[in-house]
Amino acid sequence: EAKLEGRGIYRVFEPSMGEHLHDRRQFEHDIRHAISRNEFSLVFQPQAELHSNRVFGFEALLRWDNGTRGAIAPTVFIPIAEECGAILKIGEWVLRTACAEAATWDRPLGVSVNVSAVQLHGGNLPELVEEVLKETGLDPSRLELEITESSLIKDIGRALAVLHKLKDLGVQIAMDDFGTGYSSLSNLRAFPFDKIKVDQSLVRAVDTSDEAAAVMRAVFGLARGLKLPVLAEGVETDAELSFLRAEACDEMQGYLLGRPCPIAEFAQHTSGEGKAAAPQRLRKHKLR
Numbered sequence: 369e370a371k372l373e374g375r376g377i378y379r380v381f382e383p384s385m386g387e388h389l390h391d392r393r394q395f396e397h398d399i400r401h402a403i404s405r406n407e408f409s410l411v412f413q414p415q416a417e418l419h420s421n422r423v424f425g426f427e428a429l430l431r432w433d434n435g436t437r438g439a440i441a442p443t444v445f446i447p448i449a450e451e452c453g454a455i456l457k458i459g460e461w462v463l464r465t466a467c468a469e470a471a472t473w474d475r476p477l478g479v480s481v482n483v484s485a486v487q488l489h490g491g492n493l494p495e496l497v498e499e500v501l502k503e504t505g506l507d508p509s510r511l512e513l514e515i516t517e518s519s520l521i522k523d524i525g526r527a528l529a530v531l532h533k534l535k536d537l538g539v540q541i542a543m544d545d546f547g548t549g550y551s552s553l554s555n556l557r558a559f560p561f562d563k564i565k566v567d568q569s570l571v572r573a574v575d576t577s578d579e580a581a582a583v584m585r586a587v588f589g590l591a592r593g594l595k596l597p598v599l600a601e602g603v604e605t606d607a608e609l610s611f612l613r614a615e616a617c618d619e620m621q622g623y624l625l626g627r628p629c630p631i632a633e634f635a636q637h638t639s640g641e642g643k644a645a646a647p648q649r650l651r652k653h654k655l656r
């Protein structure tokens with residue numbers, strides 16, 4: 369299972385993959401019918417400010433439980449959904465479901481939604497986002513779209529136009545998985561990002577490697593220069609958290625704070641009953 373959560377390259381070594389995918393057309397068929405069969409759900413993972421320990425929002429993460437195949441990791445099915453085009457409908461379902469959920473919260477917390485390169489380049493993303501915001505009544509400033517750098521470079525001109533249209537709607541835009549692939553400084557400057565999400569592979573390495581720590585410090589320096597807040601992804605240990613605090617990292621997300629769960633598990637954060645003004649604090653102990 370851990371292998372399925374890592375970078376795409378590890379998937380090659382997952383023995384059950386061949387079995388799961390040998391009938392590729394059946395797999396694509398199942399993906400296309402997953403929405404109407406109610407097989408998708410969203411889990412939510414908390415995000416907190418480091419200086420205050422305040423939970424300010426949640427990332428929505430897609431889960432697929434197919435009756436026959438069981439639970440399938442998004443790192444496995446999203447690339448296939450992208451290749452067969454099903455990601456457009458799926459991405460629309462994710463956006464609508466996540467915004468509708470967030471609109472029910474008593475507290476005006478943020479909700480982050482992952483956007484595929486195919487949605488960015490192929491669909492009518494700004495129109496869809498505008499429609500979903502209207503439909504759900506969610507304040508646009510509470511919606512953050514997470515976009516990976518690799519999805520921008522396919523057609524930089526078009527990507528730039530789409531991101532500016534999204535900014536005009538009042539939504540936030542985060543660069544996801546920074547530090548993987550070919551991160552470029554000029555992209556960070558050229559695109560209207562509101563936040564950098566540093567990939568967990570960089571965060572993980574700071575514990576054991578001086579070089580990785582130096583790379584992270586360089587990222588913080590860069591972000592400061594560009595006046596962009598940094599969220600560290602995949603924070604698992606107290607040592608990682610201490611490093612991030614020492615480097616004045618702005619925000620965190622990871623198993624140390626909370627694993628992705630059905631939103632009901634986070635009712636203490638989303639509901640405002642009787643303590644509307646009380647700040648929501650990060651848990652002292654790990655949620656395992």
Ligand code: C2E
Pocket residue numbers: 373413428429430441442443446459462482483484514544545568601602603604621622623624628
């Ligand atoms: P991502 O957007 O970078 O999401 C973070 C991933 O890291 C999630 O994996 C999350 O469960 C995992 N994670 C969070 N904290 C920790 C930690 O402390 N340790 C470890 N080892 N992992 C942690 P997940 O849910 O399996 O999703 C994997 C990727 O699939 C996501 O990476 C995203 O690229 C994609 N994905 C998930 N949901 C969607 C979606 O609705 N639409 C699109 N287009 N992509 C999605």
Ligand code: MG
Pocket residue numbers: 427482514544
């Ligand atoms: Mg993400």
Ligand code: MG
Pocket residue numbers: 482516544545
């Ligand atoms: Mg991602």
Ligand code: MG
Pocket residue numbers: 544545565567601
């Ligand atoms: Mg990420």
